[in-house]
Amino acid sequence: MDYPSLWRQAQLPIHRIRKLTGWVGALLVFATLTGCAGMPGEAGGEGEEPPLQVSCNRQVQPEAQVHLDLVDRLSEGGKPYAALAQLEGKPMDSHGHWVRKGRLLASAHRLSEAERLFRALVAQCGNGEDYHGLGMVMLKQWRVLDGVRQLQLARAESPSSANIRNDYGYALLLSGQYDHAAYELRTALELADGKGPVRQNLAAAYLLTDNEQGLRLLTERYDFGVDEIAHARRLAERLRR
Numbered sequence: 243m244d245y246p247s248l249w250r251q252a253q254l255p256i257h258r259i260r261k262l263t264g265w266v267g268a269l270l271v272f273a274t275l276t277g278c279a280g281m282p283g284e285a286g287g288e289g290e291e292p293p294l295q296v297s298c299n300r301q302v303q304p305e306a307q308v309h310l311d312l313v314d315r316l317s318e319g320g321k322p323y324a325a326l327a328q329l330e331g332k333p334m335d336s337h338g339h340w341v342r343k344g345r346l347l348a349s350a351h352r353l354s355e356a357e358r359l360f361r362a363l364v365a366q367c368g369n370g371e372d373y374h375g376l377g378m379v380m381l382k383q384w385r386v387l388d389g390v391r392q393l394q395l396a397r398a399e400s401p402s403s404a405n406i407r408n409d410y411g412y413a414l415l416l417s418g419q420y421d422h423a424a425y426e427l428r429t430a431l432e433l434a435d436g437k438g439p440v441r442q443n444l445a446a447a448y449l450l451t452d453n454e455q456g457l458r459l460l461t462e463r464y465d466f467g468v469d470e471i472a473h474a475r476r477l478a479e480r481l482r483r
Contacts, residue, residue, distance in 0.1 A: 306339075313325045369399055
């Protein structure tokens, strides 16, 4: 299950992140070739806090789902602090509870707590949402290489998630891998039925790769408008810096 609205506050200012990623492209190639050894999310060394004990249970009772729906409405209404308070007022007895808590902690800028929680989820459950959450927290901490690696794992675990593939594609844009980003974002666009923020991300990728055919496809098949093209051009310009 995807909860894209919980990540709206996790989008990164491009002009800041690009200053930190001049060296990332070459290292990403190395990371892809060397696999997952030493990946973030593994058990820490001596002196670190013990991992949280989380739930990997995917089943949610009807009364608990009503409560989670309230949490989601608060989050979608731009109230992550209230959503987190509501979430913590009931037992955390499902995977969905813990994933929401991690995302809400990140939205409330409690990044170290969010990272610790997602590390526990990766270690104990290890599904796409867990890697996705950890990757997004790392991106928000300006740790682009680590974030891309975790989102790559999320994509491998949940290849049909439009939300995960969009975020992975966006992270690839940040790291300068424009062609690879365009592929991931085109996949996300089709999985999302042409809707959502992936539209501008893909258009920016096409602008950065001089893909006129791709831009025509967005205009003709997905009714990409003048305002959206203008937004995508501004995004592409920021990414070039």
